[in-house]
Amino acid sequence: MANADIGLIGLAVMGQNLVLNIADHGYNVAVYNRTTAKMTDFIERAQKEEPSRDRLIGCEKLEDFVKAIKRPRKIIILVQAGKPTDAVIDGLVPLLEKGDIIVDGGNALWTDTIRREKDLKAKGLYFIGSGVSGGEVGARFGPSMMPGGDPEAWQHLEPIWKAVSAKVDPESGKPYEDYQPGKPITEGEPCTAHIGANGAGHYVKMVHNGIEYIDMQLICEAYQLMKTLLGLDAGEMSEVFGSWNEGDLDSFLIEITTDILQQRDPADPSKFLVDAVLDTAGQKGTGKWTSTNALDMGIPANAIAEAVFARCLSALKEERVGASKVLQGPAPEYKDDKKELIDAIRDALYCSKICAYAQGFQLMREAQKEYDWKLDFGHIAKIWRGGCIIRARFLQKITDAYARDPKLVNLMLDPYFKDALHNAQANWRKVVAIAATNGVSAPAFMSALAYYDGYRSDRLPANLLQAQRDYFGAHTFERVDQPRGKFFHVDWPDKARPQVEA
Numbered sequence: 001m002a003n004a005d006i007g008l009i010g011l012a013v014m015g016q017n018l019v020l021n022i023a024d025h026g027y028n029v030a031v032y033n034r035t036t037a038k039m040t041d042f043i044e045r046a047q048k049e050e051p052s053r054d055r056l057i058g059c060e061k062l063e064d065f066v067k068a069i070k071r072p073r074k075i076i077i078l079v080q081a082g083k084p085t086d087a088v089i090d091g092l093v094p095l096l097e098k099g100d101i102i103v104d105g106g107n108a109l110w111t112d113t114i115r116r117e118k119d120l121k122a123k124g125l126y127f128i129g130s131g132v133s134g135g136e137v138g139a140r141f142g143p144s145m146m147p148g149g150d151p152e153a154w155q156h157l158e159p160i161w162k163a164v165s166a167k168v169d170p171e172s173g174k175p176y177e178d179y180q181p182g183k184p185i186t187e188g189e190p191c192t193a194h195i196g197a198n199g200a201g202h203y204v205k206m207v208h209n210g211i212e213y214i215d216m217q218l219i220c221e222a223y224q225l226m227k228t229l230l231g232l233d234a235g236e237m238s239e240v241f242g243s244w245n246e247g248d249l250d251s252f253l254i255e256i257t258t259d260i261l262q263q264r265d266p267a268d269p270s271k272f273l274v275d276a277v278l279d280t281a282g283q284k285g286t287g288k289w290t291s292t293n294a295l296d297m298g299i300p301a302n303a304i305a306e307a308v309f310a311r312c313l314s315a316l317k318e319e320r321v322g323a324s325k326v327l328q329g330p331a332p333e334y335k336d337d338k339k340e341l342i343d344a345i346r347d348a349l350y351c352s353k354i355c356a357y358a359q360g361f362q363l364m365r366e367a368q369k370e371y372d373w374k375l376d377f378g379h380i381a382k383i384w385r386g387g388c389i390i391r392a393r394f395l396q397k398i399t400d401a402y403a404r405d406p407k408l409v410n411l412m413l414d415p416y417f418k419d420a421l422h423n424a425q426a427n428w429r430k431v432v433a434i435a436a437t438n439g440v441s442a443p444a445f446m447s448a449l450a451y452y453d454g455y456r457s458d459r460l461p462a463n464l465l466q467a468q469r470d471y472f473g474a475h476t477f478e479r480v481d482q483p484r485g486k487f488f489h490v491d492w493p494d495k496a497r498p499q500v501e502a
């Protein structure tokens with residue numbers, strides 16, 4: 001008999017936790033996993049430990065799973081992005097009926113979501129691409145959820161999404177985190193909203209991840225500067241990050257950094273764990289997609305891309321170790337006031353973070369034109385205030401900025417962020433200069449500053465670049481004293497250098 005309110009396929013970290021979250025909110029959930037043992041282990045564990053155990057329906061066969069769900073069926077897929085997601089959809093489609101709704105909660109490429117939505121619509125099925133952020137704990141007790149797709153299908157999902165997503169105080173934007181199994185948070189503003197048509201939700205989730213990359217990289221650069229120039233150990237830096245978490249930088253990523261840095265090495269408790277972790281970063285692709293798309297659309301998201309390249313550079317461990325024995329640089333030396341440099345690094349981090357978010361929102365602004373979406377940036381900032389990896393006090397400031405001006409061209413132009421940049425930029429420049437003169441690699445701080453200085457320049461050296469292009473390729477140029485759109489070419493090989501209108 002069909003008595004499940006919703007079904008979920010893919011019982012890895014995210015799937016298991018989201019199922020328990022949904023069940024804690026009073027919904028019956030049918031579950032299925034390709035490898036049956038993972039499903040039975042999950043159900044067995046849940047029966048022993050979980051208050052919502054009676055609401056879980058474990059299914060060994062896909063057919064039984066589909067039959068267990070009330071119509072119109074709502075089925076969440078949480079498997080690896082790409083081919084595995086297509087494989088699951090292909091298996092499901094013959095078993096579904098008109099009006100059923102498939103939801104992809106994975107980190108799908110938004111163009112895949114557009115394709116899948118179109119294909120499934122032709123078959124009479126709905127497809128919602130709903131980015132989910134928050135990792136294991138977020139999925140269990142309240143993630144940020146970014147659904148995109150047909151508004152009719154969204155109506156069926158909305159009550160569940162609003163129930164299970166993270167909740168924040170509507171005024172301060174502070175997440176409510178007093179949850180436990182069986183006692184979910186029910187008050188506050190939910191961190192979910194319909195983002196737009198087809199791939200909009202997955203696009204916004206991808207940009208979230210691009211911002212996640214640069215947020216993390218900026219923290220790592222702050223750590224590296226304090227370590228190299230001030231000789232602080234991990235424990236001392238944990239205290240610094242902990243104090244930053246009391247102010248404007250208050251965020252989940254600074255909070256976990258504070259915790260990570262104070263962690264002793266289980267293999268040798270006289271040392272800190274972080275010093276034993278190999279310095280090669282992994283990545284699954286969402287930061288790269290963000291950067292590739294920025295290049296495709298011609299949007300300068302250089303700081304986000306720099307964070308991806310920083311991971312790529314870190315992965316060249318053996319080459320770097322070899323090069324460190326060959327290539328020389330200055331010996332790092334800082335003799336001035338320690339506290340002053342720590343404060344300057346904090347300011348550099350804050351200013352760079354403003355640029356990073358400015359770039360992320362610029363990207364979404366362009367993408368909505370490209371894909372004919374109508375994105376509400378205030379809403380997006382709001383649903384990132386809780387549950388997701390980039391949650392931070394800062395997101396309330398962005399929410400406020402878009403409330404002041406929903407058509408804001410660039411976050412840096414908002415009065416709050418403009419003042420913040422003006423007040424802290426001397427320290428930001430100081431840190432970038434100190435990093436450069438001491439040979440400490442700080443690519444994200446540097447490229448964010450280059451973005452700021454480039455964006456505020458009424459004249460860039462692209463005049464010379466255009467002349468170069470015209471010189472070698474007759475690519476033409478516009479003139480400052482002529483209307484835009486009127487192009488000229490100089491016949492450079494001719495000694496007389498005649499100018500013609502192109």
Ligand SMILES: NC(=O)C1=CN([C@@H]2O[C@H](COP(=O)(O)OP(=O)(O)OC[C@H]3O[C@@H](n4cnc5c(N)ncnc54)[C@H](OP(=O)(O)O)[C@@H]3O)[C@@H](O)[C@H]2O)C=CC1
Pocket residue numbers: 009010011012013014015033034035038078079080081083084085087088105106107108132133134135136
């Ligand atoms: N981990 C995280 O913190 C976050 C992950 N995500 C996204 O959520 C999704 C799930 O992530 P996560 O929980 O980490 O799990 P994984 O990305 O590791 O995916 C594992 C799941 O995919 C299933 N799977 C793999 N290939 C196939 C296939 N060909 N057919 C059917 N099922 C398949 C596995 O089944 P089996 O057990 O049979 O191998 C398993 O259930 C991913 O898209 C991920 O990018 C989003 C936010 C955060």
Ligand SMILES: O=C(CO)[C@H](O)[C@H](O)COP(=O)(O)O
Pocket residue numbers: 107132133134135209212282283284285286287389
């Ligand atoms: O989506 C996420 C959080 O929002 C995941 O944590 C993401 O997969 C991490 O990305 P990467 O493995 O590339 O660092």
